[in-house]
Amino acid sequence: MSWVQATLLARGLCRAWGGICGAALTGTSISRVPHQLPQGLHCSAAAHSSEQSLVSSPPEPRQRPTKALVPYEDLFGQAPSGERDKASFLQAVQKFGEHSVRKRGHVDFIYLALRKMREYGVERDLAVYNQLLDIFPKEVFRPRNIIQRIFVHYPRQQECGIAVLEQMESHGVMPNKETEFLLIQIFGRKSYPMLKLLRLKLWFPRFMNINPFPVPRDLSQDPVELATFGLRHMEPDLSARVTVYQVPSPKDSTGAADPPQPHIVGIQSPDQQAALARHNPARPIFVEGPFSLWLRNKCVYYHILRADLLPPEERVRWGWHHPEGWNLYYPMQLDLEYSRSAWDDYEFDINEVEEGPVFAMCMAGAHDQATLAKWIQGLQKTNPTLAQIPVVFRLTGATGELHTSSAGLEEPLPPEDREEDDSLQRQQQGQS
């Protein structure tokens, strides 16, 4: 064997050890920090494409049709008229199988297919992943004797199998029995892809249901339903009522005379209603917003109606009220603490942040004062006292995604209650 062949072999072996040892032995990844990325995974694909570019850059004497830089990419581009969906993806996969019985270059094809999955929208489809694993020739990569078992048998293919499982893991796809059977057929029971499958089967069920506020994967795109779901997500009170004040007008191509009206959905619980009824009309209430709420990967914005914190002298003392049937003979209210003994103290000795009460929340399509004024008008139907209370709009800019610290507006703004006949005069205090 010449020295060139020897160095190439040595380099390949080094990469094999480094790749497998780096990636497979360290278990399932939980965080997205790419500390340990195997060299092998990227060396093989990158090296191949660089070789291709080196080959195709010098002008060739013969007229050749321009080759794609990545091999087999034309397989994916062969249905430009058709939309990119699962059927065309599977068709491309099948076409690769028809090329040769020996499935030459299947590793590169699988890496390319993994990259293309997101475009075709199939990254969370388990059947597609199983089809992708099906591309591997079966029974070839299984180790047959102890020497093959000691040294990583077919390291590039094992890395490729791990890459498929890693993409499944990062999209939260749970493998099933078919995946397990395929991996046993392809790599054998003691291989690294099989180990990774074991880890997926161990850790996924442990973390599947730990979210106390789950958001379904397929959220509806309808804005009213999204707003309803979002408002219910935020409001801990289960007896709160969601009201749709305005339905978005359908967008027709004729171009209606009035501009399309945005949706307005509000939520209010009975406790909040009672608190608003008790609210002192001399103090203003504020419409603050918009604040952002993330539902999986969709960001929606909401506004809140709240009042400032009452100064300490005006706060209601939680004393013992005398009900009507006050009686000297029997205690009308018992204040027993059943669980705690004298030495138990589970309170944190810190004053928690106190903020003013929230009276209602809403999600609207537009964040301007006109839309929110419609919301307030809708709220007035169920809260008649709202008509007497001055409402101040503290709206941030159109892209106010963050909780803005209104440090400059700590003191309550002076309300101007010029009340007209039946509509309320509103003042806008815009913040830049």
Add this chain to the structure above:
Amino acid sequence: MALFHKVLRGTYILRKCSKPTSALHPFLGIRFADYSSSLQKPVASPGKASSQRKTEGGLQGHHQKEVALDITSPEEKPDVSFDKAIRDEVMDHFRRLKDEIVNHWKGPEGRPLQEALLEQAKVVWHFRGKEDLDKWRVTSDKTIGGRSEVFLKMGKNNQSALLYGTLSSEAPQDGESARSGYCAMISRIPRGAFERKLSYDWSQFNTLYLRVRGDGRPWMVNIKEDTDFLQRTNQMYSYFMFTRGGPYWQEVKIPFSKFFFSNRGRIRDVQHELLLDKISSIGFTLADKVDGPFFLEIDFIGVFTDPAHTEEFAYENSPELNPRLFK
């Protein structure tokens, strides 16, 4: 001994002037980056530090503001010498050492033993002022070339801390990272006299308590143990914290038995429970692969004993993955 004194002098030079000049001490050339990142503001009193900085002559852009504000009047001569500053620092450290030794006689951390033993709820970090923010540092994937940004500031009315920024999962084009996009807020390791590393002892508590207000994103809480004897830089115990979003404050209780062990970002096969007697730092990470702005408001972080929680450890080891444990 002389070398130790020189090292000590060198460290105090760095503490006094925020600009590390290699001319002062060539020995500490390597550790400059570490110190400059840990220093946000000079610790000494403004009068001494500003005049001392002036006499130093090494002015950075971000110091020019402070120097401009401290305009000394002509009759008052800045009377600070470099040696005096170092002497003050040394005396300060010796005082802290004395306090530590005396407190050890009184009880753990200077509190009487019966108070420390019967304690069932303890506030470890609260955010009521700017000095509370100095106990934390923020990192993002900018260190590896990504595009996420993260900032930490005091929230409304100085009553909470607001961690906000933008997450971007665009991978850096450095040829070795395929994924990216994380932001983290990590607490600084508590230091004692002479900048010794100390640790928290939470062995009588069993639940972590956080009062936060998020925007619906899932966060990860990471706890790191003390690296006194064993090198445990890349090992941490983590669990998820799901925020609800909305204007209401959310109370998150995570029992310590739920934390799983991971090394260099990957869950290990062999899991063991988090031992609470030497905790070095806690951190919050956001890496949910969704691009966009985020915020998290934290009121305080505490630990308490939940009497209803009797679980010791939530994850059992599997004989398929670890046959050697079950021999």
